[in-house]
Amino acid sequence: MAWKHTSHQHFNLFSEITLDTEKVGRELETLIANTDRIDVNVERINFALESTVQKVRKDQKNFNEEEITAFKNAVTKLKEDGDYSEIVGIHADMSHNMHGTMGPIGLLRFLGWHRQYLLEFEEALQNADRILRPQAESLITIPYWRWVDPFPEWLQDFLPSIPGTPDPVPRSLSGSKPSSNDIDIIINGFDQQLSGFNVDGYTRFTTGLEGFGRRPDGSELPAHNQVHQWVGGIMNNTRYSPADPVFWLHHAEVDRLWHIWQKQHPDLHPVLNDNDRIMDPWNETSYDQLVSITTLGYNYQSESL
Incomplete structure (x- = not known):
């Protein structure tokens, strides 16, 4: 199936991203006003579900x-088998419209699409781990990296590589990333985003979490986009950033923060209809199936900010 989503100019680097807030705010207002809201099947959502698995x-x-060894070995096996480059290629295909720089629909698809993307990678990671450690009591999962913490020490020498190039790609680890106060604004001050525009709470929240928000003083609110830029190297590339293994830890933190916010605001969802609600290329997966991580079968070690 050829997926068709209305999108805007695409930026190749996170450090190149610029956004006309007035223009985006007006477009979001128009989209929300002209889209019939679909009720999410709340009977399928249980944020407190305790599953045996x-x-x-x-x-x-x-x-x-x-x-640490299991994670690195599983990633290495995926690379050697050619599976890792295929997974990276999914993200490199911008026709999936999963970033806010691509327009209002991309902004509203960002969190759901990347939640499914993490699940797809985690399944591949565990399949590799199962082969490498057939006697393991539990399989490896994607860890999360709190942005307020230093770059994961155990990944410092586990550098990304690009198919066809012999040398690993260095990271810069410089610039601006979120502070604990910034995280608090993203989660608890989300209603400050896109002030002056008639948009819903989910839109305001995802605007801040993706990296288009503002602090109360009007300065840039560092979040997802800015962490990509801070890590640098291939992580600064909007298409091929998953080539760096830290991508998965970074997006697990995005997903964790969304989950924390969801528990506080279970009735707030993106205004998406028709194909925009389907998280292509996974043709059978809609946003509704991705709302609750407990229903999806996983949780996070901590839900504190």
Whole structure:
């Protein structure tokens, strides 16, 4: 199936991203006003569900040596088998319209699309881990990296590489990334975003979390986009950033923060209809199926900011 989404100019680097807030605000107002809201099937959503099989995504700083080795070995196997480059290629295909720089629909698809993308990678990671560690009591999961913490020490020498190039790609680890106060604004001060525009709470929240928000003083609110830029190297590339293994830890933190916010605001969802609600290229997956991580079978080691 050829997916058709209305999109805007695409930026190749996170450091190149500029956004006309007035223009975007007006476009979002128009989209929301002209889109019939679809009620999410709340009977399928249970944020407190306790399942007998729940994967736990850990804080990366709590990974022990066995888990660190298992993660690295599984990623290496995926690369050697050619599976990793295929997974990166999904993200490189911007026809999926999954970033806010691509327009209002991309902004509203950002969180749901990347939640499914993490699940797809985690399944591949665990399949590789199962082959490498057939006797393991539990399989490796994607850890999360709190942005307020330093770059994961155990990933410092686990550098990304690009197919066809012999040398690893260095990271810069410079610039601006979120502080604890910024995280609080993203989660608890989300209603400050896009002030003056008639948009809903979900739109205001995802605007801040993706990296288009503002602090109360009007300065840029660092979030997802800015962390990509801070890490640098291939992580600064909007298409091929998953080539860096830290991408998965970074987006697990995005997903964790969304989950924390969701528990506080379970009735707020994106205004998406028709194909925009389907998280292509996964033709059978709609936003509705991605609302609750407990229903999806995983949780996070901590839900504190």
